Amino acid sequence: MFRKGILISIFLLLSYGFWLSPNLKQITAGVAIFLFGMLALEDGFKIFSGGILEKILNKSTDKLWKSMSFGVVTTTLMQSSSLVSVITISFLSAGLITLASGIGIIFGANLGTTTGAWLVAGFGLKVKISAYAMPMLAFGIILVLQKQKELKGIGYVLAGMGFLFLGISFMKEGFETFREHIDLTAYALSGMKGMLLYTLIGVIATVIMQSSHATLVLIITALASQQITYENALALAIGSNIGTTITAILGSISANINGKRLAGAHLIFNLVTAVIAIAFIPQLIQIVSWIADHLGISKDDYTLKLAVFHTLFNLIGILVMLPFIGKLVSFLTRLLPEKERPIAEPEFLNSASIELPEAAVEAVRKETFNLYRHFFGIIAHGISIRVRDIQSDIPVKDIIESERKPIPVNIKEEYTNKIKILYARIVDFISQAHKNMTQEQNNEIFGYRSAGRKMLESIKNVQQLHINLAHHLNDKNPYVREEYNKIRYRLASILRTLAELEKQPENERLALTTLEAMRMQIKEADKQMLKDIDTHIRKHHITAEMATSLMNDNYYANNIAKNLLKIGKTLFKSRDTALHEAEQSLMLNKEEATQAIKARKSKEEDDCDNANTNA
Amino acid sequence: MKIHDLMTMADEYLNAENRKRKEKIKCLKHVLKKLRKREAKLESKFAEGKGNKEKISKELALIHAHRKKGIELLQEHKKALKKAKKAKQLKKQENK
Numbered sequence: 001m002f003r004k005g006i007l008i009s010i011f012l013l014l015s016y017g018f019w020l021s022p023n024l025k026q027i028t029a030g031v032a033i034f035l036f037g038m039l040a041l042e043d044g045f046k047i048f049s050g051g052i053l054e055k056i057l058n059k060s061t062d063k064l065w066k067s068m069s070f071g072v073v074t075t076t077l078m079q080s081s082s083l084v085s086v087i088t089i090s091f092l093s094a095g096l097i098t099l100a101s102g103i104g105i106i107f108g109a110n111l112g113t114t115t116g117a118w119l120v121a122g123f124g125l126k127v128k129i130s131a132y133a134m135p136m137l138a139f140g141i142i143l144v145l146q147k148q149k150e151l152k153g154i155g156y157v158l159a160g161m162g163f164l165f166l167g168i169s170f171m172k173e174g175f176e177t178f179r180e181h182i183d184l185t186a187y188a189l190s191g192m193k194g195m196l197l198y199t200l201i202g203v204i205a206t207v208i209m210q211s212s213h214a215t216l217v218l219i220i221t222a223l224a225s226q227q228i229t230y231e232n233a234l235a236l237a238i239g240s241n242i243g244t245t246i247t248a249i250l251g252s253i254s255a256n257i258n259g260k261r262l263a264g265a266h267l268i269f270n271l272v273t274a275v276i277a278i279a280f281i282p283q284l285i286q287i288v289s290w291i292a293d294h295l296g297i298s299k300d301d302y303t304l305k306l307a308v309f310h311t312l313f314n315l316i317g318i319l320v321m322l323p324f325i326g327k328l329v330s331f332l333t334r335l336l337p338e339k340e341r342p343i344a345e346p347e348f349l350n351s352a353s354i355e356l357p358e359a360a361v362e363a364v365r366k367e368t369f370n371l372y373r374h375f376f377g378i379i380a381h382g383i384s385i386r387v388r389d390i391q392s393d394i395p396v397k398d399i400i401e402s403e404r405k406p407i408p409v410n411i412k413e414e415y416t417n418k419i420k421i422l423y424a425r426i427v428d429f430i431s432q433a434h435k436n437m438t439q440e441q442n443n444e445i446f447g448y449r450s451a452g453r454k455m456l457e458s459i460k461n462v463q464q465l466h467i468n469l470a471h472h473l474n475d476k477n478p479y480v481r482e483e484y485n486k487i488r489y490r491l492a493s494i495l496r497t498l499a500e501l502e503k504q505p506e507n508e509r510l511a512l513t514t515l516e517a518m519r520m521q522i523k524e525a526d527k528q529m530l531k532d533i534d535t536h537i538r539k540h541h542i543t544a545e546m547a548t549s550l551m552n553d554n555y556y557a558n559n560i561a562k563n564l565l566k567i568g569k570t571l572f573k574s575r576d577t578a579l580h581e582a583e584q585s586l587m588l589n590k591e592e593a594t595q596a597i598k599a600r601k602s603k604e605e606d607d608c609d610n611a612n613t614n615a
Numbered sequence: 616m617k618i619h620d621l622m623t624m625a626d627e628y629l630n631a632e633n634r635k636r637k638e639k640i641k642c643l644k645h646v647l648k649k650l651r652k653r654e655a656k657l658e659s660k661f662a663e664g665k666g667n668k669e670k671i672s673k674e675l676a677l678i679h680a681h682r683k684k685g686i687e688l689l690q691e692h693k694k695a696l697k698k699a700k701k702a703k704q705l706k707k708q709e710n711k
Binding site: 395396493497507508509510513514516517518520521576578579581582583585586587588592593595596597599600601604 | 646667672673674675685
């Protein structure tokens with residue numbers, strides 16, 4: 001409702017402005033074309049980069065200086081801090097980078113965005129920029145119509161730049177004719193009052209346009225046609241720096257808590273920078289004049305001076321805030337804590353990642369791990385074992401022996417409140433994200449979806465198993481008790497193996513081999529159990545009803561075991577496809593595996609004999 | 616199409632094959648290294664009597680067999696690579 005109100009107000013205000021002055025149409029059309037150009041540029045970079053940007057972001061943000069340089073370079077190249085901040089938020093939400101790295105990128109992006117002012121002030125106003133725009137638009141649109149993805153991307157970038165140039169040209173010409181009719185300098189305000197008012201106007205203009213770049217270009221063109229004073233232009237630039245945080249704030253609405261923290265960091269940084277700039281404005285103006293003299297900028301070239309000022313105050317902000325990044329991270333973590341929720345919510349899936357295949361795959365992977373952790377707990381409790389015991393070094397047999405009381409767990413409620421909700425969100429996210437992905441990426445996310453389905457199936461099985469386990473765990477009949485403990489042992493051994501695999505670093509992990517050994521052992525245990533049940537019936541150790549329950553529960557246990565192994569193979573396999581294929585090429589067939597085990601057994605027996613002979 | 620063009624195409628094809636083979640050799644070496652490390656770790660665990668002995672024994676048996684298979688595959692790839700290189704050299708000499 002509020003948004004609709006604002007939209008209507010803007011429409012009415014603009015209509016009134018258009019009626020009042022025909023030149024305003026040209027200026028606003030210039031802003032609109034400029035913004036359209038930025039959108040085209042962003043689209044182009046998204047297609048053209050084809051995951052390159054994400055790959056660089058993923059690898060080059062382990063140190064603060066690297067993440068800051070990344071922010072500076074990418075924003076300078078793309079001329080859009082919005083695109084960089086939105087990608088950063090989506091990567092942070094997907095858990096690909098840390099909050100500190102994200103803050104580093106945002107700091108860098110703030111500095112990178114100042115290059116826009118240099119380009120417009122130094123180049124855009126000095127030459128007839130529309131002459132460059134026309135061929136760019138013509139070539140760009142032809143390329144946009146091509147089928148090939150890369151050509152389309154280049155086309156969008158070219159057309160975007162063309163529209164940017166055309167927009168600047170419109171604004172410039174608009175202000176020049178506007179000057180002949182109305183003199184805006186008559187509304188200029190000096191002193192602190194003017195500084196604060198124009199800062200506020202800068203904030204509002206940037207919030208409306210959602211681009212500090214567009215606001216800055218508008219300020220520079222207005223300044224070049226002497227429609228605003230130099231001091232008021234500085235205040236507007238400070239305001240645009242605060243207003244630009246709106247993009248990150250809007251982007252963080254659908255992001256997780258880390259995305260919100262990053263948007264908070266962006267706002268704090270830009271507010272602190274603005275306060276410093278306003279407080280020391282006379283000194284900064286003097287420093288700008290001094291720098292301008294040394295750079296050979298003439299005294300009355302206020303547009304370039306504005307560019308110097310913009311760079312200077314952002315640089316000061318970074319220098320002031322840099323030592324406090326650690327404190328800023330801990331402050332934001334305290335201010336926006338993680339919430340404990342009775343109902344599970346996705347931590348890594350957010351709409352910002354859908355468009356970025358690399359981030360989307362990572363988000364699905366992390367969310368499936370999140371689902372797996374809930375699932376792991378339910379399975380462990382379902383067989384009356386604590387997760388911390390599974391994750392410890394205590395032998396599984398000892399855990400089974402010591403834990404004889406059933407752990408109270410409402411599997412149905414856990415399933416509805418955690419597993420089902422999370423899985424539904426993963427499936428929904430995959431259905432939206434998979435369209436932009438390569439075949440390899442598609443295979444990976446569908447593998448995770450399948451692993452999630454196996455988790456759901458296993459929980460349904462453990463629900464059945466849990467009822468009889470709870471009943472027979474303290475059964476008077478020692479044979480039944482023993483058989484149920486064997487089932488617990490079998491499943492707990494797999495859970496222990498999976499916990500060990502999760503702990504291992506990826507370059508040491510051999511999931512396929514480890515889980516194959518586990519599978520063979522489970523198969524043997526299953527065969528043995530059926531034999532034991534037969535023996536118990538024959539010797540009247542257990543009743544026929546008990547035997548039926550045992551056989552049913554053995555069936556459920558087998559299903560869970562098979563699913564656990566499949567889930568493990570998906571979650572803990574080598575993420576490098578070539579390495580995974582190499583590991584798969586070494587897998588043995590049934591005969592080879594039996595022979596290998598036989599050979600090992602005879603070796604162990606020989607070793608044992610040798611040891612006995614030596615003794 | 617001229618014979619020369621056909622030769623170039625065949626050469627390019629061979630190069631692509633070789634590239635794939637080199638990548639496979641690199642991956643196999645990496646996996647073999649991992650297997651060797653894991654085998655040593657499990658052997659010491661087995662000797663100390665820690666963990667599930669039966670499972671460790673099975674895993675060791677599989678690792679050993681995987682390593683054996685891996686070494687054989689590696690040698691096969693290396694041989695094929697050498698053969699392709701020799702064939703290429705021969706073709707070059709014939710062209711001269």
